Amino acid sequence: MPHPSDADDAVPDHALIERWRHGEQRAARVLVERHAAALARFAASQGVREEVDELVQDTFVRAFGAIDSFRADSSFRTWLFTIERRLMLDRRRAARRRRDDTELSEGDAVSEFDALDGMVAQEMAARIRGAVARLSPMQRDVFTLRVSEGMSYRDIAEVLGSTEGAARVHYHNALRVVRELLND
Amino acid sequence: MTEHLDRGEQQDRLIDLVHDLGSVEERTALERAIGSDPELVDELRFLREARAALSIAPSVDVDRIVAAVPAPTARRAGARRARSWQWAAALATVALGGISLAIVERSFTGQRDGDLGRGVAETTVVAVSDAPLPVSFGQGLADFDDEELDVLFDQLERFDGLPSLDPAPRSGLADAVGGGD
Numbered sequence: 001m002p003h004p005s006d007a008d009d010a011v012p013d014h015a016l017i018e019r020w021r022h023g024e025q026r027a028a029r030v031l032v033e034r035h036a037a038a039l040a041r042f043a044a045s046q047g048v049r050e051e052v053d054e055l056v057q058d059t060f061v062r063a064f065g066a067i068d069s070f071r072a073d074s075s076f077r078t079w080l081f082t083i084e085r086r087l088m089l090d091r092r093r094a095a096r097r098r099r100d101d102t103e104l105s106e107g108d109a110v111s112e113f114d115a116l117d118g119m120v121a122q123e124m125a126a127r128i129r130g131a132v133a134r135l136s137p138m139q140r141d142v143f144t145l146r147v148s149e150g151m152s153y154r155d156i157a158e159v160l161g162s163t164e165g166a167a168r169v170h171y172h173n174a175l176r177v178v179r180e181l182l183n184d
Numbered sequence: 185m186t187e188h189l190d191r192g193e194q195q196d197r198l199i200d201l202v203h204d205l206g207s208v209e210e211r212t213a214l215e216r217a218i219g220s221d222p223e224l225v226d227e228l229r230f231l232r233e234a235r236a237a238l239s240i241a242p243s244v245d246v247d248r249i250v251a252a253v254p255a256p257t258a259r260r261a262g263a264r265r266a267r268s269w270q271w272a273a274a275l276a277t278v279a280l281g282g283i284s285l286a287i288v289e290r291s292f293t294g295q296r297d298g299d300l301g302r303g304v305a306e307t308t309v310v311a312v313s314d315a316p317l318p319v320s321f322g323q324g325l326a327d328f329d330d331e332e333l334d335v336l337f338d339q340l341e342r343f344d345g346l347p348s349l350d351p352a353p354r355s356g357l358a359d360a361v362g363g364g365d
Contacts (some may be wrong), residue, residue, distance in 0.1 A: 033246055
């Protein structure tokens, strides 16, 4: 399968989507390579561990399958995060039903991050990940999208189905909580 | 421009420095602006650490994902087929609606057309009920010229022979035609 060239890397998402619509499958590869890592990071930050690959794949399959409903006034990346977050929520609900369990507890999230700690060389990084894992789900979403992905409050609000103001408040609360946890 | 931001705005823009967003000039100005605020400098350092800490993610199999993405040509063909069916269904609905309206219109016209209506009523409505016919609504046969009326009455004559409409409609139709043969 041909790999994208450097020239493809400079092409904006919307142009790649148009190319794909006109039958250029290679454009899909460029989009996947451009956004898959960020989606995997976001999934990992939400406690998804073993099914990250499958989750990211499902996100792209759904996105391309429903590309006609993609509104050009938002970014493709934001749209992907929105789809992925919904998929994660659906899976979390399904898992909860299966296990007759309550929402993914803070302890679960921490233990999942503990499992990744071996990959983290620095102690400070491990502590930050642990602190982020102890945030509420909403705060964790906002903090991750903002700090890890550099999203604007507007884009975060779109992913979460919330408002810019709420995203800003959640972010600053999350930042305060994480720093307090690290100072304990 | 960045120099005029208040402290809250500067704090919100720290993420721009973490992700190298905005122009070089804007970032330089922002760094200079927060340089005198130790808390913001510390927060910027923390955000950079946090980003690095959160940047670890499981690797994903790009080839597998790309292979799973639906092919655009097949998807477009499917979409075209779906659209064709939608158009066909819409046209069929409109056509059926039009035919239904025409039938209803013709039925009403037959009922309200004075003498002509009486002939039809005798073979349909009156056969079911003795209730009086509704008030006449229109001009009725005045809309037809002589030639059209002749054709219409000829057709009514032929209806006379149909088994389902034939108790003894001859007299009614004869009245409608204008006094019989």
